[in-house]
Amino acid sequence: MSKRTDRKRWLSILGILLGFALIAAACGSDDDGDDEVVAEEEAPAEEEAPAEEEAPAEEEAPAEEEAPAEEEAPAEEEAPPEEETAGDNEVRLGIMAECEGAFGGFHEDITAGAVLGMINGAGATSNSTTTALDGFSGASVAGTPINLVGIGCGDDTPDRAIQEIRTLVEQDGANVIIGPLSGDEGIAIANYAKDHPEVTFLDGSSGAQDTTLSVQAPNYFRWHADGAQWNAGIGDILHNTAGWDTAAVIADDYGFGWTSAAGFTAEFCAVGGDVVQQVFPPLGTTDYSSFVAQLPNPDEVDGYFWVIGGTGTNASLEAFLNAKGDLTGDQHAGNLFFSPALAAALGTDIAGAYVGGFANLPGDISTPEIDAYLASADAAWETLAGGLSGNEPAEPSLAAGFGFMYAYYSASAAFTEALAAVDGDLSDNHAALRAEMSTMTWEGPFGDISLDENRQAIADTSVQQLVLDENEEVISKTVVIVPAVDQTFGGTFSEETDPPERDNVSCEERDLPWVGNAIPVVDGVPQN
Amino acid sequence: MTGRPSTGTMVISAVVALLVLLPAFGSDFFIDFVMTRTMMLGLAASTIVFLSAYGGMVSLAQWLIFGVSGFMIGNAVAEAGHGLKLGWNPWVAVIFALGIATAVAFVLGALSARTIGIYYLMLTLTYAVIGFLFFGQVTTFSGFGGVTGLDPPGFFLDHPKRLYYAGVVLSVIAYVTFRAVARTSFGIALQGIRDDPVRMSSLGFNVPMHRMLAFTLAGFVAAIAGVLNVWWNGQIDPTSISIGPTLDLLIIAVIGGIAHLEGAWLGAFVFVAANNYLRDLPLVDNIGITEARFNTVIGALVLLIMVLSPDGLMGIIEKVRAAGRRVLGGPTGPTTAAPEPRLRRTSS
Numbered sequence: 001m002s003k004r005t006d007r008k009r010w011l012s013i014l015g016i017l018l019g020f021a022l023i024a025a026a027c028g029s030d031d032d033g034d035d036e037v038v039a040e041e042e043a044p045a046e047e048e049a050p051a052e053e054e055a056p057a058e059e060e061a062p063a064e065e066e067a068p069a070e071e072e073a074p075a076e077e078e079a080p081p082e083e084e085t086a087g088d089n090e091v092r093l094g095i096m097a098e099c100e101g102a103f104g105g106f107h108e109d110i111t112a113g114a115v116l117g118m119i120n121g122a123g124a125t126s127n128s129t130t131t132a133l134d135g136f137s138g139a140s141v142a143g144t145p146i147n148l149v150g151i152g153c154g155d156d157t158p159d160r161a162i163q164e165i166r167t168l169v170e171q172d173g174a175n176v177i178i179g180p181l182s183g184d185e186g187i188a189i190a191n192y193a194k195d196h197p198e199v200t201f202l203d204g205s206s207g208a209q210d211t212t213l214s215v216q217a218p219n220y221f222r223w224h225a226d227g228a229q230w231n232a233g234i235g236d237i238l239h240n241t242a243g244w245d246t247a248a249v250i251a252d253d254y255g256f257g258w259t260s261a262a263g264f265t266a267e268f269c270a271v272g273g274d275v276v277q278q279v280f281p282p283l284g285t286t287d288y289s290s291f292v293a294q295l296p297n298p299d300e301v302d303g304y305f306w307v308i309g310g311t312g313t314n315a316s317l318e319a320f321l322n323a324k325g326d327l328t329g330d331q332h333a334g335n336l337f338f339s340p341a342l343a344a345a346l347g348t349d350i351a352g353a354y355v356g357g358f359a360n361l362p363g364d365i366s367t368p369e370i371d372a373y374l375a376s377a378d379a380a381w382e383t384l385a386g387g388l389s390g391n392e393p394a395e396p397s398l399a400a401g402f403g404f405m406y407a408y409y410s411a412s413a414a415f416t417e418a419l420a421a422v423d424g425d426l427s428d429n430h431a432a433l434r435a436e437m438s439t440m441t442w443e444g445p446f447g448d449i450s451l452d453e454n455r456q457a458i459a460d461t462s463v464q465q466l467v468l469d470e471n472e473e474v475i476s477k478t479v480v481i482v483p484a485v486d487q488t489f490g491g492t493f494s495e496e497t498d499p500p501e502r503d504n505v506s507c508e509e510r511d512l513p514w515v516g517n518a519i520p521v522v523d524g525v526p527q528n
Numbered sequence: 529m530t531g532r533p534s535t536g537t538m539v540i541s542a543v544v545a546l547l548v549l550l551p552a553f554g555s556d557f558f559i560d561f562v563m564t565r566t567m568m569l570g571l572a573a574s575t576i577v578f579l580s581a582y583g584g585m586v587s588l589a590q591w592l593i594f595g596v597s598g599f600m601i602g603n604a605v606a607e608a609g610h611g612l613k614l615g616w617n618p619w620v621a622v623i624f625a626l627g628i629a630t631a632v633a634f635v636l637g638a639l640s641a642r643t644i645g646i647y648y649l650m651l652t653l654t655y656a657v658i659g660f661l662f663f664g665q666v667t668t669f670s671g672f673g674g675v676t677g678l679d680p681p682g683f684f685l686d687h688p689k690r691l692y693y694a695g696v697v698l699s700v701i702a703y704v705t706f707r708a709v710a711r712t713s714f715g716i717a718l719q720g721i722r723d724d725p726v727r728m729s730s731l732g733f734n735v736p737m738h739r740m741l742a743f744t745l746a747g748f749v750a751a752i753a754g755v756l757n758v759w760w761n762g763q764i765d766p767t768s769i770s771i772g773p774t775l776d777l778l779i780i781a782v783i784g785g786i787a788h789l790e791g792a793w794l795g796a797f798v799f800v801a802a803n804n805y806l807r808d809l810p811l812v813d814n815i816g817i818t819e820a821r822f823n824t825v826i827g828a829l830v831l832l833i834m835v836l837s838p839d840g841l842m843g844i845i846e847k848v849r850a851a852g853r854r855v856l857g858g859p860t861g862p863t864t865a866a867p868e869p870r871l872r873r874t875s876s
Contacts, residue, residue, distance in 0.1 A: 157767040158674055167804060171557040184673050188763050191677040214608060215677065254672045282664055282672055499609065501667055
């Protein structure tokens with residue numbers, strides 16, 4: 001008897017408590033949408049607590065009560081749409097950087113790129129003379145202040161990227177995002193962007209094709225080429241100049257690796273070459289020996305095309321050295337990760353190798369605009385501990401001259417230019433700003449960039465070659481500039497084609513618009 | 529015995545009431561991100577606790593089941609991108625995902641039912657690694673890029689608080705169910721198997737069968753958490769179920785107290801809150817603690833908790849309660865502490 005009475009009393013107390021909860025929920029929030037949702041969900045709540053109460057009494061009935069409670073909720077009507085952000089009168093900038101993972105070494109570089117854009121385009125000053133991670137202050141365009149609300153910490157995985165971007169947008173209140181760095185992160189964030197029309201996303205340096213060609217988020221802008229575009233021109237040169245008829249490809253097994261390999265394969269095959277083998281190690285692999293073993297031997301193929309980035313570049317090439325012999329420049333080529341720095345670990349035999357382009361142009365090309373851009377980086381900081389200097393303090397222009405920092409800079413600088421053009425207008429979910437970015441041409445130091453209908457950059461790219469200088473050191477030299485490369489590769493890729501994956505880029509001859517039209521570069525001077 | 533609820537039950541009821549009220553005064557981010565994630569991770573971690581506390585099986589495969597469920601949702605509902613792209617109705621996808629994930633749990637549970645202790649741990653770790661590599665390498669289902677752009681069913685779309693409440697409701701159901709199961713003859717036999725499998729076997733109990741069924745039940749609950757996760761996150765990729773997150777789930781269970789079912793949610797809250805708010809504490813970045821050092825911090829936290837209380841935060845809470853009772857000189861008889869069966873392992 002008393003057991004039942006006591007339980008009733010406790011249930012009554014809990015019921016009263018939850019009654020207050022209902023009132024509090026209805027009155028406590030200033031968000032209409034929230035009010036309704038809370039009210040809707042109150043029913044299950046009332047059922048839950050008794051379930052807790054009765055658990056010790058060895059009864060399963062409360063658990064059963066949950067079911068109707070849960071079913072009740074779906075019957076409720078939809079809550080109102082989320083709040084409008086028409087009243088934005090400041091830019092709350094979030095930078096989606098990369099502090100861990102295979103590209104964690106470029107955390108400083110990419111943050112510096114975004115910050116430098118604010119310094120050059122919005123009158124900001126860096127908060128530190130030795131690191132960009134302390135952010136900037138005093139940024140404003142046409143009277144619209146730009147405040148840095150956070151720097152996200154990615155690790156090249158989409159899962160982490162989503163969590164970081166949610167923190168920047170939903171906790172820190174960012175309404176403009178610059179980033180991310182890496183391919184799969186970009187795809188995930190572009191999908192996230194679709195659900196957050198109030199935020200403008202400016203891709204950092206992520207190069208997967210799907211990010212813009214497939215996802216097509218209307219508020220996602222990419223002011224740099226994708227991984228395939230960056231490889232424009234190199235297939236033609238390897239087949240027609242280096243004489244490769246067959247090639248083996250080894251590429252990171254993720255969005256950017258697939259896209260970059262797809263660009264090489266599409267062009268190499270388009271001009272008559274044949275890709276005989278493709279191997280895809282997971283990103284961040286440390287022991288590449290089993291993957292290298294799957295490659296054909298040097299006497300079975302004309303050359304190897306490497307698309308291994310971040311911490312894997314050296315490790316994979318060393319595995320090749322150990323398993324298959326010398327890394328010679330005439331039989332090896334790679335995408336943007338094939339840098340002169342490789343020679344320090346792998347020897348100078350690599351000289352002669354052709355390398356695909358990146359967001360920047362190689363250091364042998366010098367123009368007043370490039371010089372001014374590099375000088376602005378040196379003026380902004382005394383030193384930066386970027387990826388190219390092994391995260392040791394070095395001249396900021398070293399990092400600024402490399403594609404990671406420049407790609408973030410492009411996004412940041414193009415954004416400030418567009419914001420100035422619309423007189424700082426952020427109304428109506430940044431409508432004027434977005435329209436301006438969709439139609440403008442940003443005259444960047446490494447070439448003009450405009451956006452296509454998917455808000456993807458149409459940009460010049462380059463093919464470089466590793467060569468020996470007079471001191472017998474390996475340096476990078478520009479061979480050709482390929483003007484105005486578009487994402488579709490002359491119709492090879494479209495939103496109807498499956499996004500690049502391991503095997504879905506067919507090897508067939510076709511016409512590409514730039515084959516035969518690349519601009520040769522002699523001693524750093526384009527011959528146009 | 530009066531039947532009056534114990535202090536613990538009252539506290540749990542109050543916590544549930546608080547969780548229900550939370551959206552009225554918590555920020556959107558706190559609810560939609562921190563607490564929803566807490567509910568999902570807690571739900572998944574509770575399956576580790578259930579298996580460990582009642583069955584003596586410390587499983588590292590729970591995150592895999594969680595992931596299998598997520599990947600199946602992704603393959604079933606996605607219409608573009610990677611994977612099967614079946615484009616099914618999301619609710620049909622839920623049934624499909626729960627069915628597949630539970631079947632996987634059943635098979636894995638059967639395979640590991642005859643192992644115990646460290647061997648069980650290693651075997652389930654192997655499952656986790658195989659699962660990660662499977663979804664990474666088999667591009668038919670995912671590939672390393674994962675399955676992205678996944679929307680939850682319309683009921684949850686653009687209504688993150690509904691997802692939070694779903695997490696709360698499902699957590700309560702799981703909690704109650706696990707406690708109820710422990711009191712069934714199956715649960716009592718399972719606890720007997722936990723304490724002395726040889727004796728239980730000689731008494732005629734089918735030890736592997738009990739272990740397998742417990743693993744399957746835990747797998748089903750982990751699969752539910754996996755469904756919530758993919759609705760919440762909008763995508764899933766193999767690194768979501770790699771060795772790091774797999775160990776994170778065990779860490780969550782350990783932080784909360786691996787012998788306490790409630791500890792799963794407490795551990796999840798501490799884990800998620802540390803991940804999100806540590807970086808915002810003033811001065812911490814001056815001593816090198818940034819988001820990039822999260823693993824170091826959480827490792828130190830686990831170490832600290834293990835030193836202070838091998839029974840996790842719930843163990844600390846119980847110690848404090850006991851100390852308080854001693855200091856206050858309150859009654860210690862059955863009127864204040866209902867004879868709830870404890871989850872912690874007993875020596876028999």
